[in-house]
Amino acid sequence: MKVFSPTQEEKDSLKKMGEKNLLERYAYCRPCVRILSEPKTAVALMSGVLQFQARAIGVSSASAEAIAERFGSKALKLTKKT
Amino acid sequence: MTKKNRSLPLVVSSSLGGVEILRKGLSSSFESKVREGKVTCSEGCSSCCYHPINISILEGILIYRHLLGEGKWTTVLKARLKETADKQFGTTYEVWLLSLIPCPLLQDNRCLAYSARPLICRTYYARSDPHYCHPHRLGDNTNLVPRGGVVDEFIRKQEQILRKLKLQMLVMPIGLALLLAERVVLGTLDIDMVDSMILREYGDKT
Numbered sequence: 220m221k222v223f224s225p226t227q228e229e230k231d232s233l234k235k236m237g238e239k240n241l242l243e244r245y246a247y248c249r250p251c252v253r254i255l256s257e258p259k260t261a262v263a264l265m266s267g268v269l270q271f272q273a274r275a276i277g278v279s280s281a282s283a284e285a286i287a288e289r290f291g292s293k294a295l296k297l298t299k300k301t
Numbered sequence: 302m303t304k305k306n307r308s309l310p311l312v313v314s315s316s317l318g319g320v321e322i323l324r325k326g327l328s329s330s331f332e333s334k335v336r337e338g339k340v341t342c343s344e345g346c347s348s349c350c351y352h353p354i355n356i357s358i359l360e361g362i363l364i365y366r367h368l369l370g371e372g373k374w375t376t377v378l379k380a381r382l383k384e385t386a387d388k389q390f391g392t393t394y395e396v397w398l399l400s401l402i403p404c405p406l407l408q409d410n411r412c413l414a415y416s417a418r419p420l421i422c423r424t425y426y427a428r429s430d431p432h433y434c435h436p437h438r439l440g441d442n443t444n445l446v447p448r449g450g451v452v453d454e455f456i457r458k459q460e461q462i463l464r465k466l467k468l469q470m471l472v473m474p475i476g477l478a479l480l481l482a483e484r485v486v487l488g489t490l491d492i493d494m495v496d497s498m499i500l501r502e503y504g505d506k507t
Contacts, residue, residue, distance in 0.1 A: 250392040260388065260400040267399030267437040280442060287437065 221252045258298035266291035309362075309485070313492050316462045320359045323458055328423040331451050340446065341427045348434035349425045350404040350412070353389070353397045354475045356419045357459050358468070358495045361478030362485060364406075367417035369486075378413070379480065381405045386476035390503050398436045405476045419475065420455050424448050467493045477503070 223245045225233065230241055247255070255261045270287035274280060309317070356364075368374045385405040389397055406413040412422070427434050429444035460470035473481075481498070484490035490498060 248391060250388055250390060251396065253388045254392070254396065254400045254402070260402055263401035263437075264396065264399045267401070270437045271399070274440060280438070280440070284438065 220246055220248055222246050258295060262291050262294045262298065265294060310492075312466065313485075316466060317359055317362055319462055320357075320459060321363055323455065324360070324363075324420050324423075327451050327455055328420055331424050331448070334449075335426050335446050338446070339428055341429060341431050343431070345410050346431045346434070347403075347407055347410045348431060348436070349422070349427075350407040351398070351401050351436050352425075353394045354404055354419060354421055355472035356421070356475050356478045357463065357470065357472055358478055358481055358485065358492065359459060359462065360419055361473075361475070361482035364414050364417050364419070364475075365479050365482035365486060367414050368479075371414075373413050374483075378405070379483075382476035382480050384476075386474050386480065389474035390477055398439075401436060405479075421452055424451050469496055471496055471499065473499060 224243060233241060254264060266287040269290055270283045273283035273286055382405045385402055388402055412418055426446040428446060429442060432438065433442040456470060463470055481495055485492050
């Protein structure tokens, strides 16, 4: 288990993204930390969840795939910059 | 100095022989049934290599021996096994699937141990467009050949074999199974200690 405490800057950006229940500490299991620490697997996980959720609310498979791909490539570019 | 592979105790060797015969029998009868219908799988498609693959220590030893015999057991491969095992052990199937973590035996879109691959891989065949086997696209458009209890039967019979070795039917990510298999074959880990070793080394790391 690994516990993260977000910085003020991170808290602000989470708020900006619409997070209403901000926590002081976030706990993740170790395999998840490893997955999320690597841009490739982290972006794959997030775009995969996005695609599944989009389909679950009725978005067509093709559109859900396109949305997830757009998100994935943007997120990868961002991780390369940081 | 490299360690020599020791002869495994007779009870382990005969158990491995039993699992190998069982695996070959189940997969060949399954494959002959598969050939009766349309299958869309083709060489070079590796979507199912991103699906979770958990195997027993016995199947791990069979695959390890194959890799060793083929000269494919390298330090590079071992590092990859460790890296993926660390990500996969204790992860839920959903997270594993969606993170697109490739099987550590996948190299240049091919399986390093194809002829010795796990039964779970030998019984995965698609009838739908392989596009829908990709972990992110699994759903109503995915149509697979039903396994019809083949894997369950394999697990049940392995369970009986493992009980004789004082082991539970514990399945683990393929990377971890292969790393432990090496230790069992080299004699640095007794097979009846595998379960407790996993709990000790990995149980508190999740």
